Amino acid sequence: MCRTTLTLGLTGLALLHAGPAATWLPVVRRRLPGLAGAGDADHVALTFDDGPDPRSTPRFLAELDRLGCRATFFVVGETLARHPDLGRRTVAEGHEVAVHGWRHRNALLTRPGRVTGEIARAADLVAAVTGAEPVWYRPPYGVLSAETLTAARRRGLRPVLWTTWGRDWTRSADPDSVLATLAPGLRGGATVLLHDCDHTSAPGAWRSALGALPGLVARCRELGLRVGPLAEHGVS
Template sequence: MSSAALAAGAAVAAWHVGPAATWLPGVRAVLSPALDGRGAPGHVALTFDDGPDARSTPLFLRELERLRVRATFFVLGAFVEAHSGLVGRMAAEGHEIAVHGWGHERPWLPRPFADRAGLERAVAAVRAAGGGSPRWYRPPYGILTATRRRAARQLGLRPVLWTTWGRDWTAPADPGSVLGELAHRLTGGATVLLHDSDRTSAPGAWRVTLAALPELVSRCRAQGWTVGTLAEHGLAGESAPEPRAG
């Protein structure tokens, strides 16, 4: 292969993968702070990835109802089709349905047509299930490549990653470790990343997240922060409704 071809290939790879550096919180804060999910200082956005899951998601819905909290669920389109009734229930109970993609692949190669098709299919599945028209997109693994970003823009979706996470997908995690990880960057205005399914996590990891949830909400309320959805979060460039009590 000629040096010119190698250089061209390297340039395409850099264009495609370069935006994925925003996965790192420090890089994101400097290069693309809007992706951090930083919202109104008196509010914390609670978000869950990788559902819906018929085993675990209903338990999260029950606990959220008990806590009087609504959340944003970033769902995988393939499982929306399989559990459409559950998605309809989530929306009916006041939770916000956002898109995490069709599947949960790592996108190291440029896939402009596949990325657009998968994301469009996921949006259609959410609508068909009664989840409304999604506003937000969080790419799997938080890897926002150029083609994923373009696909989201074409479909009118706003990419949002997170301000703080609990590392709740790991095998050693327990409620204390999840709360400890979250505490590093948990402030008013934060977007919290957790998981309501263990499809891409250690088996049973969702149980740890569920156990940590009441204390997380309690700590936020003790600081005077309401807890709710991204729609209520007041992200830059978005007009947010009044947050619910919670």
């Protein structure tokens, strides 16, 4: 599996922009559904990447509370170090905090050996800040390498990507476009990728994801699907 995923990651090396993993994700979903985040048929996992950010993350926490939903937040270690209060609050409000690396860098452009220490450092910080051992690892840009896979597993983290996204990071996105982009993949077992800040997105792009949440949750409930964190997703 390591070799397969490494090959897939290298294939995607040309995609070094905010539209990650577009070419290899369909293959991952087909061949490695657990890595893609496929879960229980009556459940949709809601995940947010790149935070925390004091300007935007609290808005997501408030909206999720209003909607009665919990989610998984993949945080960047160096950002969590600046805002540990947000990490603690996220867990206190019933959400899951997971690892998105120490810095938001493509692993294939990072000096060999460096990512290993950074994944462990980020996981240690999540555990220290929140009091909960992180379970999941999602690499920046969805780029997995042999080193990131090995490092994640050595630290007890399970790599997971996503099955559908809203392209919420673009300048032209709005809540309707995010919902329309998500819709084809919004079915039981889906893992939804959104972003709770704009650190790697167009400025203010998080407002598109935030604005899409009521419609997203309503649509899932119309379909009879529960919405929650990866911890409740039954990832295969």
